[in-house]
Amino acid sequence: MATDTTKDAREKQKTLLGADELVLNMGPQHPSTHGVLRVKLKLDGERVIGSECMIGYLHRGVEKIAEHRTYQQFAPYVDRMDYVAAVSNGLGYCEAIEKLLMVEAPPRAKVIRTILTELQRIASHLLWLGTHALDIGALTPLFYCFREREEILKIFEKYCGARLTTHAFRIGGLQYEAYDTLEKDVERFCKAFESRITDYEELLTQNRIWLGRTKGVGILKAAEAIALGATGPVLRASGVKWDIRKAMPYAAYDQYKFEIPVGTTGDTYDRYLVRMEEMRQSRLICLQAIENIPSGPIMAKVGKVLKPPPGEVYHAIEAPKGELGYYVISDGTVQPYRVRIRPPSFVNLQAFDKMARGHLVADVVAIIGTLDIVLGEVDR
Amino acid sequence: MLDQVIFYLFSAVAVAGAILTVTRRNVVHSAIFLITALLATAGIFLQLRAEFLFIVQIILYVGGIMVLFVFVIMLVNLDVAVRQLRFARQKWVALLISLALAAQVGLMLWSTGKMPGQGVPVLSAVPADKLPPNSEEVAKSLFSSYLLPFEIASVLLLVAMIGAVVMAKRRA
Amino acid sequence: MADEPKEQQPSPVPAGEKPASGSAPASTPPAKPATASPAGGVPPKPAAPVPPKPPVQLQTPLNNELVGRVRAKFGTALVEAIEDRKQAILTVECTKLAEVSQYLRDEEKFDLLSDLTAVDWPRREKRFDVVLNLYSFAKNERLRVKARAAASEPVPSVSGVWPTANWLEREAFDMFGIVFAGHPNLTRILLPDEWQGYPLRKDYDIIEQDTSWVKENLGIESGQ
């Protein structure tokens, strides 16, 4: 009986008063918008019939700052964009400038860069997993994920003294030689991580509620994903097997064997599986890399004052969130003429409207989580 | 003495609640006062040792029907309701009906010669342990002497329920 | 642009991306803005003589099959095709940008628009470059398309070709004030809607701000 009365209520509300559209303002202060994202949702009951992302609350004008700093001075700034994957940001920037300078980092630097970047990918995915699970209501994985992420951050701290915004690399190579027990630390982490990731999967992968909350939610077909410019795990979960690490190898990725996990349906569950598998693959890359770190210099021959010859270069790497591109124009002076950063989060977030339409408010949360955005990078 | 005080307390609350229900402009406030009136009535039942009726009143009317009322009201745009006249055209009809009702009650009290003030027999306290178990008695009378009406009512409700489901299905 | 090509710096790593242009160091001596001092020790003295010399030419004309096909199809609309550090760059007529994009996506399979941005060259007659970074999954190849636009000139929007251009064009509008004709919703995206000025233009100072907006909305004198 209750069913009918409540149905009547909704019917009445639609026909009599026409008050069926509700605009819900989510954020910029909301527990699950992962920062200062603001989403305006048009709701019919709890169903989303339209949405608009309002961004820019964290806009700091990074690209403008770049034009007023020297090449080296700007390097620490990029860490502040995707602050949960600072190492990846740094790698992209350093390699872009190296391309502009037409130098290449020595092999030893490349391998250490690869190790740290892959660790950073694991850390970034761990943070994603924890918060995503928390958004869907599972409290506990967050703490497990932070426990493991802590190990990675400790390795960073030992290597360069910083945990979050590391500025680990320099243009032309590395500033610091690897510390003595780096290999051992990484190996210990990787060995332990295998069983830990199985633990997370036991908590979530076959959980009926988890399946119900993620399967069929926020479907992005391959063609749509490409049209919307989605990259990284979002694109791969839609079934496009494209990873810049394989397609256009940089750092030392061409030396290692790893798989590119792809999904089939492009729903939230697929993106979950893809990221979980990516963590496993990153772990394998780390294990391969520490086996044979070549000796030699860690810094290429670059001067103290960098004046790249005029010209321009676009260099993209596979950041944890997707394609992170740097388009740098040099006019031959010590400061870049223009630095354009192609942020994966910004572009991926554009797919939000497409994914959220027709879903419920609760799914909106899951979809924001599954896009794995960092507002520092969206807004720059 | 105590019983009477409690009775008049509950009655006053019920009457006041009922009046406020129809005079409030805000629909939600009306609903709250209706709940108050219903609860006060339930209180009177309890005082009369009709425990089963008391809990039925609470579970069905307050806990069930009023929740749905409030549910509906909250979805409705309140401004519209406020703008509408409180007492619409039916006020004469309403007055007539309430007068008739009052006359009926008065007549009943008059005919039994038990006007208030001449001793209130309904309130004479029966010791609790002397009463037969309340819910059992209700069940017995329902399933023995009033079996047919009970079953008819059940069938009626069932028909209503199925009808509602069918209508809802067709719409959806 | 067409200067004598010269190699400027011997690449320390042989496998590195050598400049695509000539191999021999030409007229000017190797300037080496980034001197090969081992792991940085001595301040690089030779850096000093760099500024006066004319810019080093790393950009060479590009003439591969793709360029041929585009030129055959669009003729003079393809203004220039060059290669810089092995990266292909096509410059097209601004008005033809949408058609060229459509062609590149449909016929040449550049189905991913990686990035769309703009560059301000205030001293040029047409001050803006609108830059599209394309990628083709089929060919595993990147391509950069540029269109030059004057300050007030509307640029045809490519959001119909790649939906992802929607936000990217909004950002370019936000930062440079470039108007994209045919864009479904050309509003500011990162800055507040009422903000005055376009911060990534070269004449916008780094500490400049919309003072009246800051006063009105934040109630403070300055956001700096």
Next chain:
Amino acid sequence: MQAVTQVTTEFVKQYWAPLLCGFAIVAILPLIVGYVVLVERKIMADMQARLGPMRVGPHGLLQPIADAVKLLIKEDIIPEDADKLVFWLAPVLSVGAALLAMAGLAIGPAFQIAKDINIGILFVVGVSALGIFGIVLGGWASNSHYSLIGALRSSAQLVSYETAAGMALVSGLLFAGTLNVTSIVQAQYDQGIWFGLLAPVAFFTYLVASIAETNRAPFDLPEAESELVAGYMTEFSGFRWSLYFLAEYTNMIVVASVATTLFLGGWLRPFPRTHWLDFLDFLPMVLMTGIGIYGLLRVPKQPARVQQLFMLAVAGMCFAAAFVLAAPVLIPFFKSSLIAAVKPYHDGILGGFWFIFKVSLYIYFFMWLRFTLPRYRFDQLMRLGWHFLIPLSIINVLVIGVAMILGSHFHLEGWQLLLTTIPASVLALIIALFILNAEQKSEPQRASGDASDTYA
């Protein structure tokens, strides 16, 4: 004036004992709830590889008091556009209903406020359901979309799951044959078996429905923090918020008590009529002593002098409790003549212990689920309620009734009744799963149309 005094004295004379109990409940319950929260946080911390509150008092033992003080002295914020009257009334309603429901419960054979009311368990269920008004009205009065959605979700959820819970209770009550709380427990003593074992499906249904009714994870949608910030509580702060909090945890205690009374044998110890298990009577005493000794061991490890003293006090309290618990059990050993005199205390104390023990286990289960499971989505929650739990509970009432008739036909009693009720429960489960399956098969075409009503 004289009449008023007379009425008052009459009233107090007649009802002083329940009044006192009522005051005790209102006074002590916030403290208990505070410590339930502390225990929850500690358990959560343990499951999540961390320590939980450690700062206030040794092992955070004074945390609830610090929290309470903080909440009380917080600024009282009422939103500008809120409906002031309703905003004020709502939390009070919520907590009032929850506390009133406590009156009908029997914590052990000795402690019950509304003694021997005929409708016993119905009273508890009905009155505690009134708390929904606090949630709905509070959500509406806040004049915020999040609150309103939370309130709507809450009322829809409660109405749906109350049906299932009620039907599950009916299955249990069939065995008891009475609504009176004391008689229900007595019936379980007479049968020698808990009704939860006789009607496992009903117990399961009630378990799930009671989680949903108290808005606990994985059914905590009305206050889902990742979606609705805090649902109906979004605009409440300080003291009002703490009232809601109190109501929620009190409701947890209430549903746990109802389940304990009806399905877990109330204050009876496990296997109450098996005499070789009599040594279980010593369990409470031993348990308390153990905790006390552990506390003593921890004393030297406390960092500060104050904390050491506090830990010592805690240990002392444990020993005192152990002594109180031990007295009625041990006295008969020394002086057999006192058995009769001690009996009521013996039953009261042990009964209270077992009741609270079972309630704690039930609440622990709630917590365990909360830390483990993700949250349901609203339509999934409704589907689970209407498509599975309600059919299941209705069918279960039917088949349990049949099983009882069969049982009495074959003169089965106590444990023997399992012979008929277990097959009946399995049958009910199978039929319900069949219905669910049939529903799910017809689901795809509906889901594509997206016409499914979330609130239905």
